[in-house]
Every structure is written in structure tokens, then in C-alpha cells.
Amino acid sequence: MEYVSTRGEAPVLGFADVLLAGLATDGGLYVPKAWPAFSSEDIRAMRGQPYADVALKILTPFVGSDIAPADLKAMVDAAYGSFRHPAVAPLVQIGPSHFVLELFHGPTLAFKDVAMQLLSRLMDHVLRERGANATIVGATSGDTGGAAIAAFAESERTDIFILFPKGRVSPVQQRQMTTSGAANVHAVAVEGTFDDCQALIKAMFNDQRFRQKAALSGVNSINWARIMAQIVYYFTAAASLGSPDRTISFTVPTGNFGDIFAGYAAKRMGLPIDRLIIATNENDILARTLDSGRYEKTGVHATTSPSMDIEISSNFERLLFEAGGRDAESVRRMMQQLAQSGSFALPEATISAIRAEFDAGRSTRAEVAETIRGSLVSSAYMLDPHTAVGVAVADRHLADSPMVTLGTAHPAKFPDAVKAACGVSPELPPSHADLMTRRETFDSLPNDLSAVEAYIAERSRAVRKGVTA
Numbered sequence: 001m002e003y004v005s006t007r008g009e010a011p012v013l014g015f016a017d018v019l020l021a022g023l024a025t026d027g028g029l030y031v032p033k034a035w036p037a038f039s040s041e042d043i044r045a046m047r048g049q050p051y052a053d054v055a056l057k058i059l060t061p062f063v064g065s066d067i068a069p070a071d072l073k074a075m076v077d078a079a080y081g082s083f084r085h086p087a088v089a090p091l092v093q094i095g096p097s098h099f100v101l102e103l104f105h106g107p108t109l110a111f112k113d114v115a116m117q118l119l120s121r122l123m124d125h126v127l128r129e130r131g132a133n134a135t136i137v138g139a140t141s142g143d144t145g146g147a148a149i150a151a152f153a154e155s156e157r158t159d160i161f162i163l164f165p166k167g168r169v170s171p172v173q174q175r176q177m178t179t180s181g182a183a184n185v186h187a188v189a190v191e192g193t194f195d196d197c198q199a200l201i202k203a204m205f206n207d208q209r210f211r212q213k214a215a216l217s218g219v220n221s222i223n224w225a226r227i228m229a230q231i232v233y234y235f236t237a238a239a240s241l242g243s244p245d246r247t248i249s250f251t252v253p254t255g256n257f258g259d260i261f262a263g264y265a266a267k268r269m270g271l272p273i274d275r276l277i278i279a280t281n282e283n284d285i286l287a288r289t290l291d292s293g294r295y296e297k298t299g300v301h302a303t304t305s306p307s308m309d310i311e312i313s314s315n316f317e318r319l320l321f322e323a324g325g326r327d328a329e330s331v332r333r334m335m336q337q338l339a340q341s342g343s344f345a346l347p348e349a350t351i352s353a354i355r356a357e358f359d360a361g362r363s364t365r366a367e368v369a370e371t372i373r374g375s376l377v378s379s380a381y382m383l384d385p386h387t388a389v390g391v392a393v394a395d396r397h398l399a400d401s402p403m404v405t406l407g408t409a410h411p412a413k414f415p416d417a418v419k420a421a422c423g424v425s426p427e428l429p430p431s432h433a434d435l436m437t438r439r440e441t442f443d444s445l446p447n448d449l450s451a452v453e454a455y456i457a458e459r460s461r462a463v464r465k466g467v468t469a
């Protein structure tokens with residue numbers, strides 16, 4: 001499989017190079033040159049199959065010949081063997097035709113583990129084969145960071161640097177990042193928002209000298225392999241609800257647009273999805289864009305679903321590319337306008353193509369609290385605030401097809417918000433028993449590219465050894 005950049009000016013790469021590249025050298029995001037196709041028979045055959053077996057089927061065409069089939073199978077089995085639930089991503093019914101897809105049974109209690117447990121194994125494998133080292137960088141609003149640190153801690157070939165917005169993540173999220181104790185892990189609190197952290201990451205990738213020197217790799221959903229791994233659970237969920245013999249709709253709590261773009265990819269690959277519903281909190285830039293056809297920044301608000309406090313929604317660029325007929329020049333123009341003026345207008349054909357597949361809705365803090373309380377009372381089911389954003393929006397879109405809302409985090413990651421909403425404090429699972437008493441180690445840096453690059457250069461083994469991927 002070959003991959004092309006959404007901005008059309010970066011080299012076409014194979015899977016292993018895309019995996020290590022993160023952002024394309026033209027600032028764009030990689031997408032497959034063509035979408036693999038799965039037939040109705042293929043999807044029917046997924047019913048009742050172990051998660052890892054379905055994952056192997058979905059991932060194989062994306063990986064192509066870059067990784068030997070037996071190696072890929074071993075990595076997939078090991079990645080999903082680390083989950084606490086045998087189904088990996090079980091469905092729980094919360095209404096007559098409404099289900100939550102629980103994606104939080106991995107090591108750090110959020111959906112990010114599903115991709116990150118595989119990504120670390122794939123990267124280590126490729127680096128080992130090449131005799132190379134890499135510097136992994138990531139920005140987090142709370143969950144990607146913990147998942148990446150759990151997946152890459154003690155990795156022999158990588159050092160990992162995670163930037164998180166100071167004071168804007170939950171105490172559980174912060175401690176998942178700051179208490180690993182591994183020598184290759186560096187958690188950094190940045191004076192700014194998640195968007196500032198993400199902008200620093202992209203600026204490091206766009207600094208070609210630093211990128212080369214540090215052998216930079218990324219673990220955010222700018223990395224195609226993250227999206228690829230997230231496609232799998234749309235297939236397992238839909239197949240277990242009767243797909244392809246009936247269509248299913250999905251509501252996805254959305255911030256950086258990676259998770260819902262994986263649903264769009266599944267649809268492009270043949271999964272009969274009815275509607276894809278973008279659920280936002282008060283940071284509702286995507287819901288406003290679907291209404292108005294204009295992507296327009298207005299500032300980030302702190303909410304009770306902090307992992308979705310995002311305004312620059314990276315993967316929306318992948319959708320603009322696809323919905324606009326893969327017109328890289330038009331994507332370049334829109335991204336340039338966003339950087340210059342904080343907004344851009346979508347071409348009429350692009351916004352129409354998006355509206356044909358997606359709906360969007362917004363949920364306020366008060367609605368989120370009421371949804372958490374209502375779910376506990378009516379179904380004895382405790383929601384985390386991010387999943388609650390999804391459930392609140394999905395409830396307004398229930399129709400003939402079964403609705404699956406993605407359960408993106410365990411409620412115990414956000415105990416204060418959950419307790420304030422329903423009066424009950426969710427308990428952390430036994431794997432996290434000593435989390436709140438472990439010693440924290442992290443550094444603080446200003447929102448300044450040269451300070452961040454200097455910090456990384458001093459600590460990265462790839463920089464010290466001068467070995468590149």
C-alpha cells in the first residue's frame with residue numbers, strides 16, 4: 001500500500017515509512033492512495049470472531065508487504081492480549097436501539113490504548129529491523145499522553161516526549177503521564193492549551209533540520225497508523241449488531257477528529273454505516289462548521305470533558321481532502337487561510353459531500369451532567385463526561401438504525417466531574433490502585449518552540465547517537 005499527503009507535495013511512501021514519518025514533510029497528513037474494499041461476505045464472516053483476528057484482516061492491506069504476516073499477527077495478538085476485557089471492545093446496550101462501544105479496557109482506561117498498544121509494537125519492530133532509534137513526540141489533552149507513555153515506556157529504541165497543557169488535564173490523566181518512572185519517558189507541562197501543544201509538535205515536524213537530527217516520529221492521530229488501528233472497532237461493533245444485513249449509525253465524541261475519521265474510513269472500505277454523528281462539547285467548532293460551511297476559531301473553553309477541549313481539529317484535514325475529491329491544492333489553500341486568519345470557507349461541493357455522510361451536535365456542561373445522572377438512574381450505567389457528550393447528542397439522533405455511541409474513557413479518569421454530576425465517585429480498577437500515591441516526575445516549559453527543541457535535544461538518545469530512522 002502506498003500513501004499520499006493531503007497537501008500533495010510530500011513523497012509518496014510505503015507503510016513503514018509513513019509509520020515513522022508522523023506528519024508529511026509538506027505539513028499534510030498521509031492517507032492511503034486507495035481504500036481497501038471489504039465485501040458483505042467478508043463483513044458477515046467477522047461476526048463472533050476474536051477482536052485480534054478481525055484486526056489482522058483489516059490491517060493487512062494497509063501494511064502490505066512492509067511487515068511479514070507472522071510478525072504482524074504476533075504484534076496484533078500481543079497488543080490486544082493486554083486488554084482487561086476478552087472482547088477488547090464490548091458493546092453495552094443502554095436503550096432500545098442505543099449501545100455504548102466500550103473502548104476503555106486497555107492499560108490507561110481510554111480508547112487511545114486500542115491504537116497505541118499496536119503502534120508501539122509496530123514502531124519498535126520497524127526500528128529494530130532498520131537498526132535505528134527515534135524520538136517520539138506527542139501532544140495531549142490528557143489521554144493520548146498516558147496511553148503513549150504506557151505503550152512506549154522502557155522501549156529500547158525510542159525516547160518519548162509528551163507535551164500536556166499545564167493545569168488542564170485531570171489528576172488521574174496527569175499521574176498516568178508523570179509516574180511511569182521509565183528513563184526514556186519525558187512528560188512536559190506547557191504553559192498553554194492543547195492546541196498550543198499540538199502546534200509545537202507540528203512546528204517541530206516542519207523544522208526539517210530538527211526533524212532529521214532527532215529522527216522525529218509522532219504518536220498523535222496525525223500518524224496514519226493510529227487511524228488504521230481505530231478502524232477495526234467500527235467493523236467489530238457493526239458486525240456484531242448484524243452488519244452488513246442492516247446499517248448502523250455511530251456517534252463519536254470528537255476533538256481532533258481522528259476517531260470519527262476512522263469511522264468514515266470504515267465506510268469507504270465497505271462497512272454500511274448510515275450516519276456518522278460528530279458530538280462536541282462547548283468547543284463546538286466542528287458542529288458550527290457543518291451548520292455554516294465555515295471553519296472559524298473563537299477560542300478554547302475549559303469544560304468537564306477536557307480531552308475534547310480542542311479547536312484545531314487535525315484530522316478534519318483528511319476529511320477535507322477526501323470530501324473535496326482529493327484536491328490537494330484546495331486543502332493547502334484552506335490550511336494556509338486557517339494559519340493566517342483563523343478561519344476558512346469550505347467549497348460548496350466539499351461541505352455538501354460532508355453533510356451527506358455526517359451530522360453534528362453540541363452538548364453543554366449542564367447537559368453532560370444531566371446525561372451522567374440520568375444514565376445512572378435509568379440504566380445503572382456510569383458514563384464518563386466524554387462518552388456523555390456522545391450519548392447526549394446521539395439521543396437527539398435516534399432513528400431506525402441501531403445507534404452506537406463510542407465510549408471513549410472510563411468514568412474513573414474524571415472522578416470529580418462524575419461525582420459532581422451524579423453524587424457517586426467512580427472507582428479506579430485494581431491496576432491503578434497506587435496511582436495517586438506514586439511519585440510524580442515532570443518538567444515545565446513555556447509555549448516556545450526553541451525551548452522545547454532544546455529540552456528534547458539534550459535528552460534524546462537519537463540526537464546524542466546521531467542515528468536516524
Ligand SMILES: Cc1ncc(COP(=O)(O)O)c(C=O)c1O
Pocket residue numbers: 110111141142143144221253254255256257258259260307308386387408409
Ligand atoms: C476521552 C476522549 N474522548 C474523545 C476524544 C476525541 O477523540 P478525537 O480526538 O479522535 O476526535 C478524546 C481525544 O481527543 C478523548 O481523549
Ligand SMILES: N[C@@H](CCOP(=O)(O)O)C(=O)O
Pocket residue numbers: 139140141142143144145219220221222255256258307308314
Ligand atoms: N484527546 C486527545 C488529543 C490528542 O488527540 P490524538 O488522537 O490526535 O492523539 C488526548 O487525549 O490527548
